[in-house]
Amino acid sequence: MVERALSSGGIYRKPSDFLAPDGSPTQWNGSILEFPGKESESSLCQGGQLGETMESSRKVSKPSVVSWNKIIMDCARNGNLDQAESVFEKIPNPNVASFNIMITAYAQAGHVYKAKRVFDRISKPTEVSWNAMVAAYAQEGFLMEGSDILKRMPKLNSVAGIAMMLAYARSGHIDESERIFRALPDSNVFSWNAMLSSYTINGYVEKARDLFDRMSVRTVVTWNTMVSAYGQAGKVLEAKEIFEEMAERDLVTWNAALQAYARNGHIDEAERLFEEMPVRDVTSYTSLMTGSHHSLDRAKTLFDMMPEHNVVSSTAMLDLYARHGYLEEAVDVFVKTREHNILSWNALMLAYVRKDLLEEAKLVFVGMPQKDVVAWSSMLSSYAQNGHLREVASLFYTMPEERDQIAWSSIIAAFAQFGHIQDSIKLFKLMVLEGVEPEKGCVRTVLSACSHIGLLQEGWNLFVSMRDDFEIEPSREQLCCVIDILGRAGKINQAQQMVESFSFVPNAAELGTLLGASRLHFDTSCGRQAATQLLQGVDPSNSAAFVGLADLIFAS
Structure with missing residues (x-):
């Protein structure tokens, strides 16, 4: 793979400079392999050398498909997918590796359908081809398509199986993860770890422990998964027992144990473990900082002690300032953060919302480079709590993403609270028709509204539906x-x-x-x-x- 530009003394060199008199492809390939230049920050694609490289190769050499594959990989690695695609289509006789590289490149960029079109062009897919296509579907959560490819594979292997096991687990289909796990012909510690993770993702801690106890081989990843699982389930003593049994620990182990203490309110134990850690990273400081949310001074001290800040630690500090009412300090953290993600933007918006500064919150909302359902629902909820029904309706009906329980509950409660009870009941019915399960607070709002305006049969029907259709315990x-x-x-x-x-x-x-x-x-x-x-x-x-x-x- 060409990871950096061909260079010597900081000056770009053309492929022809490295060719033997006969322009042999072996010499051409060697020139690419010989000068990876890890210290260089440029590549063929980034440095504007791609066109020159291709033109030179046509005139004075006959580069092999290996050479082209390396250029494709370099372009894809540096985010130049269009150039990678252009090179791929110009290869005289692409081999199966060329197709596999393009499938992976498309998959990593989220272009799963383009990956499938490339896959369909392979006359004889290899195991790598099948694995790459399964992984592409699994990564995007396309369960039916991924399962279909899995069934068509000449022979199931653990790589493809693990990809689909985890995809099913992330979607809550743990029974499918178990089915694939049992069907794997080459079960190994990686597949066992994947099944363990599948259980913990869905909160099945006891099933995870049963599997853990049956494992004949355990890696540090296995142990770390159990420490983390117990911590997330609030079982601090069990997390501690697993941690203390471990013969080998890495930084992930220590952080998992630290998070188990911190997120469950065992701050003294978290502080003690923090002091015992042989090595700390930004995750260590952030875990203890968020656990110390009741003491802003301690959180601020930990934030200042960090060897570096990332978007996670900065967002955590921003949120802590906002929760304690320090808006100016929260904004200052945001401004000083070099990179932002959807979580940091949401945290900034909520900082203004907590101060009832809706106009400022709206400015942040409008300026967000991307918005998720949390951002939309938070803004909608803020308007609803302040009785801005026109803005509530406008936001609700323009939400580009699937509306969640928070969005529905906010608009229903807003209309009911400010006297538009019939509208709130209609919205509740619409929510049910769209397949969103009502939360208890939303049901109470509509029941109360039915009671106050005399829609007695309507209220009774709602109660019966809540109990019988949704199995919600009143x-x-x-x-x-x-x-x-x-x-x-x-x-x-x-x-x-x-x-x-x-x-x-x-x-x-x-x-x-x-x-x-x-x-x-x-x-x-x-x-x-x-x-x-x-x-x-x-x-x-x-x-x-x-x-x-x-x-x-x-x-x-």
Whole structure:
């Protein structure tokens, strides 16, 4: 591969300078291999030498396909995919390696369909070809296409299998990961580690531990995966046990253990481990810094101690300043950060949102080079909380990405809170039709809205759908809304039966709602029972219950 420009003494040299009198391709290939020039920052593609190289090669030499392949690799490596494609199409007789290089180049750039077109041009794909195409689909999450290629392979191998195992795991299809793992003919420590990672990605810590215990060979990666898995699951003692059992530790090990302590609030243990670390990197400092979020001074000290800052550490510090109300300092960190990603832009926008500076937040939002669903939903939620319904609707309907629960919940709550209850109910129905599962807070909002404007049957249908269709366990607040709905509809007995069916002791809100419904419909028996239960056990000093019971008795 040509990684750097052909140079001598800092001066570019043409391929013909290195050719033997006969212009043999062996000599031409050797010239490329001989001068990788790791200290040079230029390549054939970057230095503007590609055209000259190709022209010279046509006139005075017959470069082999190996030479062309090296140029393609160099162009692709330096991000010049168009040039790589141009060279590839000009090769007189490309070999299978040429096709494999282009498949990989397209895949790394996310052009999976272009990679497939190149793959389809190969008359006899090699194992490398199949692996490259499977990896291309797996990387982009194209599970059906990747699975189809996997099935067409003459012989399944661990490279392709691992790629699809992890792709399925990232999409939550752990059963498919297990199926591929069992089918691998050449199972090895890498495939076992991949299955271990598949379990931990999906939070199956116990399954991961069972697999870990069955592994005959373990690498440091195996142990690190388990330390990290236990830390993410909040099982700090188990993470500590694995860490202390390890015969060999690397920096990743120490960082995984540090994160296990820090993210679960064991700051003293994290500080102790930090001091014991033989080597630290920016991840070490960032992990402890984010764990020390309650102490801004300590976080600032760690940030200043870092040997270098990256976008992750800077974004973490920006977020900590914003959470503590130090907007100016948060902005200063952002300005001083040399590179930004979507997370740092989101953090800056939220820093303004926390101060209710919506115009400034909007300026950041508009200026973001790219926006993810978090950015859209955060901006929408900010407008919703401040009653800017026109802006809420405008943002919601222009979101380019799939709307998530936050976006839907924000617009539904905004319209319900500011009196547009019918609109909020329509939006809730639309959300369900689009296949988005409602969150509990959103359900409570709509139930309450139905209750307040008398859409009693609508509210009851929603409650039944939430329980039966979405298998959402109703919260106490939602149950209270349903009691109110039944009570307003005059179905006092059903409301009373619901209260009696609770697996928990009814509280003042639930019994008070039942008492209010009994007063409304002059149901003395139910009202007496609710008031007695409220005053004798739940809240003996509840004056409203005394008044409600007295009114009920007087009215009857």
